[in-house]
Amino acid sequence: MSAAGDANALPIGRRLRRNAGRWTLNVGAAAAFIFILLPLIFVTWLSFYQQEIPSFPPTGYSTRWYAEAAANSRFIKAFVLSVQVGFIATAIGLLLALPASIALTRFSFKGRAVINNLLLMPLVIPGIVLGIALYVFQVEAENATDLPIMGSFAGLVFGHTLLVIPWALRLICASLVGFDRTLEEAAQNLGATAITAFRKVTIPAILPGVVAGGMFGFVSSIGNLELSLFLVVPGQTTLPIAILQNLEWKIDPTIAAISVLQILIIVGAMLVTDRFVRISRVV
Amino acid sequence: MTGVQLESVCKFYGDFRATEDVNLTIANGEFLVLLGPSGCGKTTTLRMVAGFVEPTRGSIRIGNVDVTHLPPWKRSTGLVFQSYALFPHLTVHQNVAFGLEMRKVPKSEISEKVMTALQMVRLDHLGERYPRQLSGGQQQRVALARALAFRPDVLLLDEPLSNLDAKLRHEVRVEIRNLQQRLGITTVMVTHDQEEALTMADRLVVMNEGRIQQVGSQRDLYDRPQSQFVASFVGRSSFLNGRAGGARFVTAGGLPVVIDSRLEGEAVIALRPERITLANAPLADTPNNLPGEVEFVSYMGNLIDVHVRLNQHDHVIAQIVNRDDTNVPAVKDRVFVSWAPSSSVFAK
Numbered sequence: 001m002s003a004a005g006d007a008n009a010l011p012i013g014r015r016l017r018r019n020a021g022r023w024t025l026n027v028g029a030a031a032a033f034i035f036i037l038l039p040l041i042f043v044t045w046l047s048f049y050q051q052e053i054p055s056f057p058p059t060g061y062s063t064r065w066y067a068e069a070a071a072n073s074r075f076i077k078a079f080v081l082s083v084q085v086g087f088i089a090t091a092i093g094l095l096l097a098l099p100a101s102i103a104l105t106r107f108s109f110k111g112r113a114v115i116n117n118l119l120l121m122p123l124v125i126p127g128i129v130l131g132i133a134l135y136v137f138q139v140e141a142e143n144a145t146d147l148p149i150m151g152s153f154a155g156l157v158f159g160h161t162l163l164v165i166p167w168a169l170r171l172i173c174a175s176l177v178g179f180d181r182t183l184e185e186a187a188q189n190l191g192a193t194a195i196t197a198f199r200k201v202t203i204p205a206i207l208p209g210v211v212a213g214g215m216f217g218f219v220s221s222i223g224n225l226e227l228s229l230f231l232v233v234p235g236q237t238t239l240p241i242a243i244l245q246n247l248e249w250k251i252d253p254t255i256a257a258i259s260v261l262q263i264l265i266i267v268g269a270m271l272v273t274d275r276f277v278r279i280s281r282v283v
Numbered sequence: 284m285t286g287v288q289l290e291s292v293c294k295f296y297g298d299f300r301a302t303e304d305v306n307l308t309i310a311n312g313e314f315l316v317l318l319g320p321s322g323c324g325k326t327t328t329l330r331m332v333a334g335f336v337e338p339t340r341g342s343i344r345i346g347n348v349d350v351t352h353l354p355p356w357k358r359s360t361g362l363v364f365q366s367y368a369l370f371p372h373l374t375v376h377q378n379v380a381f382g383l384e385m386r387k388v389p390k391s392e393i394s395e396k397v398m399t400a401l402q403m404v405r406l407d408h409l410g411e412r413y414p415r416q417l418s419g420g421q422q423q424r425v426a427l428a429r430a431l432a433f434r435p436d437v438l439l440l441d442e443p444l445s446n447l448d449a450k451l452r453h454e455v456r457v458e459i460r461n462l463q464q465r466l467g468i469t470t471v472m473v474t475h476d477q478e479e480a481l482t483m484a485d486r487l488v489v490m491n492e493g494r495i496q497q498v499g500s501q502r503d504l505y506d507r508p509q510s511q512f513v514a515s516f517v518g519r520s521s522f523l524n525g526r527a528g529g530a531r532f533v534t535a536g537g538l539p540v541v542i543d544s545r546l547e548g549e550a551v552i553a554l555r556p557e558r559i560t561l562a563n564a565p566l567a568d569t570p571n572n573l574p575g576e577v578e579f580v581s582y583m584g585n586l587i588d589v590h591v592r593l594n595q596h597d598h599v600i601a602q603i604v605n606r607d608d609t610n611v612p613a614v615k616d617r618v619f620v621s622w623a624p625s626s627s628v629f630a631k
Contacts (some may be wrong), residue, residue, distance in 0.1 A: 025358050026478035099394070165626075178365065180368070182364050182366055182368040183368050183370060183371075185335055185355070185362075185364070185368070185370075186364060186368035186370070186429075187370070187381065187385075188334075188335075188354070188355040188356050189333060189334075189355050189356075189360065189361070189362040189430075190356075190361075190386075190429070190433070191356050191382055191385030191386045191433070192356055192381075192385045193356050194354075196355075196385070200381075201370055204370075204372040205371065205372065264587050
């Protein structure tokens with residue numbers, strides 16, 4: 001009997017049980033996948049509706065809402081601001097998280113656990129609470145210093161930096177822990193100073209973690225609503241807030257079109273990142 | 284090329300003494316092996332020469348330079364790590380070039396020197412590969428080429444063969460030794476594998492608990508061990524405890540033994556298994572001839588270990604060669620064991 005025949009020669013009961021297990025897994029995975037994708041599919045569908053008031057079934061399809069969104073200067077302005085804040089906050093967050101990660105993973109000192117938890121805190125605290133706290137802080141800071149802090153661009157970036165830090169910290173720490181430090185010793189043995197060794201050997205090795213941390217930080221900044229609500233002023237709003245404000249007046253599919261664009265940007269960012277570092281390896 | 288000198292080097296971690304009072308002079312071009320069980324201080328010693336561990340006391344010189352407090356990058360040592368530690372994001376060529384670049388070798392010369400180094404380990408055809416695309420043995424050789432490319436004063440090998448399988452280990456062993464002799468480079472290797480140590484070294488250093496136990500050639504260590512530790516760590520020995528006095532020795536079980544030693548008091552005799560003769564009847568011409576009963580026979584193909592119990596306290600292992608005419612004793616056989624009076628004796 002051939003080897004393949006042997007595999008099929010398992011007792012019928014065990015074969016059924018094994019197949020049943022595989023089917024349960026596949027069905028479960030498919031259900032979860034649909035559950036996650038369904039809202040995205042509906043939003044995308046809605047963005048191509050012809051009529052202004054969403055109703056089922058659609059009277060026809062068009063791309064006019066995309067044109068409408070592109071022509072809306074408030075959305076454009078909000079989008080630009082979101083991207084600016086996202087980029088700057090991500091850059092600052094990474095610059096702070098990298099040395100913090102090194103200190104947390106390589107040195108043991110008093111209060112290490114406390115600092116670690118403190119830096120991860122923004123991930124756990126509800127955004128709304130963080131927003132109120134920052135708002136109060138900014139009021140106090142402005143009163144104390146007489147600087148225009150409230151509603152400033154810098155204030156907004158500061159708040160979003162807090163969103164970036166935990167992601168950057170977690171992912172950079174994870175790659176530093178997995179990094180074999182004998183590589184640094186090898187570089188030093190070959191004549192590299194401690195700093196050169198870090199730059200030439202450690203940084204390339206932990207780059208996937210840094211990029212992934214930056215990307216997650218950027219995505220959480222771009223999508224943030226609750227925290228930003230407390231930090232913006234009229235005339236300077238981020239995209240999620242602009243969407244919310246628009247929804248208070250009408251519910252035409254322009255919002256759906258903008259959401260689709262937002263999703264595409266994030267998907268694009270992930271695909272580009274994935275070309276440089278395998279996301280599945282670091283997350 | 285240059286030698287290395289360690290002078291009363293100590294390294295303490297709090298109360299723990301990793302190495303204590305290590306004195307060594309390694310001659311120019313010599314292959315010295317530090318041998319010992321894990322935690323004996325051999326790796327700490329090597330890392331002090333490389334500059335990754337700063338001695339608590341003592342001094343280290345490479346050539347005429349006191350390097351005791353120099354950082355690793357200001358020393359000229361090429362270290363091969365147990366894990367190879369090749370840079371995963373660089374190709375084989377770039378890995379080997381790293382040390383040359385760091386040491387500011389002119390760009391025009393780097394490529395040629397890399398090729399020379401890779402030719403030494405017969406890997407010049409794999410320069411564009413990444414380390415993950417190489418086998419363990421090839422990675423090992425790249426690590427060796429990388430450590431040698433910038434022509435360091437000293438080559439340091441930290442258990443370089445322990446991650447290779449047995450067959451490859453024999454090959455790389457010969458390769459490293461040949462290369463070392465061809466280049467005439469002063470080399471220090473750390474290992475816990477005595478076969479590796481015995482086959483590669485010019486001179487060996489046996490360490491235990493942070494201290495040097497004995498320094499010498501293979502013969503010195505095997506034939507003339509100076510302590511019970513060395514007798515048990517290098518090769519195998521059966522030990523007979525007892526009391527010595529006036530070239531006589533009485534074992535714990537009361538057996539009289541002739542020894543070539545002026546020791547007095549509590550002592551221990553170390554017997555190499557292959558130097559014990561096994562016979563069915565007492566041999567006429569040897570002074571130490573003791574009857575016993577075979578307790579256990581361990582058959583290893585070419586060799587056979589025969590465990591012989593002399594009495595309640597005394598027990599020896601004799602090793603015999605498995606020839607056509609070898610009379611292999613069976614368990615419970617009555618036999619006679621004998622050995623020369625020149626066997627090593629240590630004070631307790």
